[in-house]
């Protein structure tokens with residue numbers, strides 16, 4: 496059995512990634528923080544794709560919760576290890592910095608950066624022992640270019656990209672790849688409330704992307720043929736950021 500964990504797998508991009516990984520033969524561990532009904536729908540899609548999986552609830556930004564949950568899983572599955580980790584959980588709390596409450600700054604950075612640390616740090620030792628692992632971090636074009644009204648989100652995703660590059664160098668000799676994908680506007684709950692008609696005029700491809708288009712790239716990075724790609728960032732943005 497090959498195990499994969501997708502944080503924020505209950506909805507949007509994370510859900511599409513779970514289904515893609517199931518199609519690739521993985522047993523998929525679907526993480527979410529609140530939305531159990533949506534996580535159950537993802538699990539159903541994983542099963543329809545012909546694989547099994549389970550739900551693992553934790554808040555990625557809560558180190559104690561993450562440790563307890565993952566250690567319990569590891570104790571219950573001796574001899575098994577999670578070889579694919581997709582750090583996908585994320586939120587946005589947009590505002591100009593001059594008006595941004597501290598809580599919105601902290602929450603966005605905590606979920607993205609502490610979340611990356613909390614989960615990755617726990618799963619790395621077993622990947623290193625087995626000399627195989629695939630880590631994909633869900634960044635954003637906001638972390639590459641910086642977007643006004645998203646200083647917190649740009650900082651978080653830019654930090655995640657830098658962490659991707661640093662960790663890739665640390666673990667490349669253990670046959671573990673660490674990459675990031677940087678979506679532009681993707682049709683999920685996260686972009687609800689945005690003016691799609693106006694925004695798509697700023698996108699060379701003239702449309703928002705789909706979660707499945709992002710999941711295809713994650714699937715490629717996770718696959719065996721991508722073993723020589725590490726520390727890289729792949730944009731999926733219809734030409735928005737080049």
Ligand code: NAP
Pocket residue numbers: 502503504505506507508509526527528529530531533553554555556583584585586606633634635636677678679680681682683684685686
């Ligand atoms: P979404 O539809 O809003 O889904 C967010 C997911 O993250 C949900 O599964 C949610 O779980 C989970 N989550 C939120 N906070 C969490 C926490 N503290 N611990 C664990 N899970 C948590 O968002 P999405 O558009 O699919 O975004 C997925 C990733 O892609 C994010 O990192 C986002 O920043 C990035 N991204 C998205 C876009 C876009 O245009 N959509 C563009 C660039 C990058 P619950 O269901 O339990 O709430």
